[in-house]
Amino acid sequence: MNSDPMPRLMPAKPITRRLFFALWPDEPTRAAFAHATRKAAKASGGRAIPVEYLHSTLAFLGSVPAERVAEVAAAAAGLDLPAFKLIFDRLEHWPKPAILCALCSRPPPEAGELAAGLWKALAKQGFVPDARPYRPHVTLARKVAKPHAIGDMHPVAWPVDGVALVESITAPEGSQYTVIERRPLKAA
Numbered sequence: 195m196n197s198d199p200m201p202r203l204m205p206a207k208p209i210t211r212r213l214f215f216a217l218w219p220d221e222p223t224r225a226a227f228a229h230a231t232r233k234a235a236k237a238s239g240g241r242a243i244p245v246e247y248l249h250s251t252l253a254f255l256g257s258v259p260a261e262r263v264a265e266v267a268a269a270a271a272g273l274d275l276p277a278f279k280l281i282f283d284r285l286e287h288w289p290k291p292a293i294l295c296a297l298c299s300r301p302p303p304e305a306g307e308l309a310a311g312l313w314k315a316l317a318k319q320g321f322v323p324d325a326r327p328y329r330p331h332v333t334l335a336r337k338v339a340k341p342h343a344i345g346d347m348h349p350v351a352w353p354v355d356g357v358a359l360v361e362s363i364t365a366p367e368g369s370q371y372t373v374i375e376r377r378p379l380k381a382a
Contacts, residue, residue, distance in 0.1 A: 210257040211361050213266060215312055216249040217280075217330075218358035218373055223350065224248055227282070230348040231296060231334050234285050237342045238294045240335035247371050250280075250330050252309045252357065255321055262319075263359075263374065269315035270357045270377040277356075277379040278304035280330050283349040287341030294335040296347060301330045305354075308379075312357065336368070355379055 219227070228245045235242040258266055282296040298305075309328030317323055356378045363370045 209260040211260050211263060212256060212363070213258045213263070213374075214254040214360055214362065215252045215270060216358050216360050217252060217352070217354050218249050218356070218360070218376065219352055223352045226350045227296065227332065227334075230282075230350050231285070234342075234344075234347065235294060235335040237340075238287070238335045239339035240292070240294060240337045241368060242335045243333055243368075247369070248332055248334075249358075249360070249371070250332050252328065253312050253316060253321075253324070255316070265319060266316070267359045267375045267377075269312060269319060270359065270375075272315055273308065273311050273357065273377065273379065275308050275311060275379055276304065277381060278302050278308075278354050280305060280352040280354055281349050282330075282332060282352065283347060285334075285344045285347045286331075287338055287344050292336065292338050293333050294338045294341055294344075295331040295333050296350065297329065297331045305330050308354075308357070355381075 224245050227248050232242075255266065280298050280301065282298055284297045284299050285294065286297055287294055306328050313321075313323035356376050358376045359374045361372045361374055363372070
């Protein structure tokens with residue numbers, strides 16, 4: 195017989211949020227991506243990313259304790275970088291993650307500087323930077339089976355004027371994203 199008058203409770207699992215920093219396009223840029231890539235995404239045989247979720251990930255953090263969200267958001271506050279423009283003009287199939295994505299054939303140096311500056315601030319918070327250099331891309335479809343449309347695409351100009359902290363929630367129908375906070379870049 196248990197002589198302990200109080201039942202022992204299992205320690206509560208800490209609440210975490212799956213976070214990443216991204217470039218988050220405005221509505222005209224989203225519409226331009228949808229127009230330029232709809233046929234390629236459909237022909238890929240994969241699951242097209244909903245237009246409202248198109249983005250370019252700068253820094254994926256993974257599961258972060260909920261109480262650290264404000265601290266993580268502050269990492270983007272110290273970025274003192276100018277706005278810039280990305281021109282997405284190529285479609286590629288990446289076999290290992292099985293995705294179809296749009297890329298910039300000539301990304302401006304500001305894009306790499308933004309990602310590096312963000313990772314530098316995040317490293318001070320204990321996050322381990324991605325070893326791969328930042329390569330601006332927008333995932334258009336996942337679980338791609340037959341990447342027919344790769345190569346040049348109708349160019350999409352994306353005026354990058356800020357950074358977004360985003361939460362990802364995995365659902366059976368695919369990931370769902372919510373922008374938690376946006377930080378502007380300096381006017382060009």
